[in-house]
Amino acid sequence: MDALESLRNRLNQVHISLRKLSEQINYANRFQEKSKLPTYGQFQNQFHILLTQLHSITNIIENNQEALRNSNAFPLPSFPTTQHEGLLTTLLRKKPLPEVETWIDEAIEKSKDLNINSEIDDEFCQWCLSQIQSLREEFQFYGFLSTNELEVLETEQGKLESEKKKEIEREKQDYEFKITNGKKPMNPNHVLKFMFQGKLE
Structure with a gap:
């Protein structure tokens, strides 16, 4: 084909x-x-x-x-089964791998305990969505720092380290301005956005 x-x-x-x-x-x-x-x-x-x-x-x-x-x-009669037996059995395998089969069985058992029919896609998707929402409520997603890192930043040592990082960042920006003749370099996220979406925002 x-x-x-x-x-x-x-x-x-x-x-x-x-x-x-x-x-x-x-x-x-x-x-x-x-x-x-x-x-x-x-x-x-x-x-x-x-x-x-x-x-x-x-x-x-x-x-x-x-x-x-x-x-x-399916293999053609000319397929070298002796030399590529491992590849052939992998390609023709219908059963999931043992570890994958274990995951599937565990998911089915768990869904039974929760009185969820895993064969009904819509119901299962709704259950997954509700689980994600309940888990999301237990966390705060602000910035890229964990709660412990934010607490460290409040200490004197943390403030000194933060100021040192800002100074390094300023030096880096000054160096980049010299290279680009005063033009601000593009943010990597903006570059990726332009590559995938064609937008220069």
Whole structure:
């Protein structure tokens, strides 16, 4: 089937791209004296390639939903079963992995204890939402600091460290202004937003 073969090729391209990026980062970490991490521009190019490949995969899946949903994987007579027995059994495996099966059984048992029918998706989703809301009420999500870190900041030592960090940040900004001829550098979050949404806000 052409769609399946095309999908396999695209997934292989994504695998190669991710492996290449991983090897670059690992090599730079292992041999810091000889090699440096890829530049931001190189990272951006790699991510752009990955996004293009993933977009292509999404298009193939969307355009061939019905055919892919009704397709069954099976080996051809020419498949080298002796050399790739492990791969074959993995591809044709219908049962979940033992640890996954344990998680599924535990979830089903827990849902029975709570008088929830896990087969009814809507009811189960509503229960999950209510659990998330009740858990969310037990926490405060303000900023990026924990309660302990906020308490430390109130101490004299914490205030000194905070002031020292601000001074370092000011020095960093002054240095960046010199490099950019007084222009304010873009925030990384704004860069990512532009990459994914095309917005410069």
